[in-house]
Amino acid sequence: MEKTLLLLKPSAIQRGLIGEIISRIEKKGLRLVGIKMMQLNDDILNEHYAHLQHKPFFQNIKNSMMATPIVATCWEGVGAVEVIRLMTGVTNSRLALPGTIRGDFSMSVTENIVHTSDSPKTAITEIKRFFKDEELFDYEMASLGYLYAKDEFNP
Ligand code: UDP
Ligand code: MG
Secondary structure (H helix, E strand, C coil): CCEEEEEECHHHHHCCCHHHHHHHHHHHCCEEEEEEEECCCHHHHHHHCHHHCCCCCHHHHHHHHHCCCEEEEEEECCCHHHHHHHHHCCCCCCCCCECEHHHHHCCCCCCCCEEECCCHHHHHHHHHHHCCHHHCCCCCCCCHHHHCCHHHCCC
């Protein structure tokens, strides 16, 4: 089944939103397969935000991501990347729709509380960047048969 990465940024940690955000994803029906607290540094952020290296806000976003530890989470489910991306809302939190994580809890573009993978291909690369193989867990989710119809997933 598809996996995706969700980072709780320093703005989520400082705003006391770790539980709230994780709870939303849990309740939606994604399976948590990895979770850890990490202090990010320049090396990992240069890689993670390589697509933004020529943007004027590049140093700002890196500083923002190093301000406190972050909480890295990995989730699994049918269409997990798109589901969590939709639950995240657009980059500019002021324009993110109510009901989304950014839309409900944030007012900022930079301090937009979560990072989520934007495509299945990106998700594979990003999960490897933040988690070692042994930090991701495979376990039976007892509710699986009620989360999906049999023809919606391959157990
Ligand atoms: N960002 C910013 N200013 C901008 C665009 C992006 O500070 O004009 C920050 C913001 O925190 C965003 C991150 O850079 O989440 C990565 O940008 P991306 O375009 O990948 O947005 P995302 O995928 O997080 O919605
Ligand atoms: Mg992005």
